[in-house]
Amino acid sequence: MEEYASEAVVLRREPQGEADSRISFFTKKYGKLVAKARSARKITSKLSAHLEPGMVSEIRLVEKNGMLIVDALKRKKLSLAPATLYFLDRILAEADPDMDLWQMLQSDSFSWHSVLGLLGWDPKSAVCGSCAALPSSFHIGRQDFLCVSCSRYEPQKNLIVLNKV
Template identity: 35%
Template sequence: MTELYTEAIVLGKEKRGDIDSTVILYSKSLGKIRAFVKSARKITSKLSPHLEPGMLVRARLIQGEKRGGNFQVADVLSEERYKEAEAVKMLRFANDMTAEGEEDIRFWQALKLLLKEKRFDPPAYQLLLHILGFSTQTASCNRCHSKKVDYFITDEVLFLCRPCSRILNIPEEKAISI
């Protein structure tokens, strides 16, 4: 077993068994990981109040034998919580667009800064997409090939112009304005 400290943002939380939880964290040191939170759903849990989605935390994690997984939250302290709708949307984007166990310090730094400064505008998403390897400069609409791209659709990983987005009836919460 190894122990490590990292800053992280809580992307999500899931029930596990009757009283435990699993949290999805985007961490500075390890990228996206899932971590077990023992007895998280007991009213006496000291960890749980610090592990709500949107919280910026400092966590002490214990990693089991299995390489690249098996994390457990041993201790955690929240510093801030980002819960406005735009922040929730950005956190969902971060969750959808990243794979577990791939550390990316640039993505971490950008995500943390954008949340802190409440920047949820197209340039903010252009920056995140750029770090993830998508060029919004050279992108064209996946449907009509127009060079005027207005949205990135996270679910489908595609770029669309505004008219095509309307034709395809893409719900607003799934479309990132770029």
């Protein structure tokens, strides 16, 4: 049984089935991983405080029909908005570690301009994917920039709004 241990930022937590939780992490060593907290009213409640979104915890996972959380110990909480954690969960590829992103999250100096740049979509030279105007947001499903008018009818849950630099 393979075991994984790393510091990790909790990105998202959802109930799964009657008592389980499905938790998505950005780990320092392995990048994004999704794991299950099982059986779990008991275990989930024991680990619950350590698995809140935004928490940085030491986690231990084992691979057993998917990833299973066996332990978690919180270190600190990051001051990231729930929407930021949600978008990070959607935009990060699984099992793709990124030390620069990890350090940016730990230093609490988060900005989407820098994160998109790290992930290969630098907003500095970007234009709207539909009309080539100045972009105002990044469309997470299309993985493309959009300007104010081209993004008008897009659901907010798909748009990372770019703040002015």
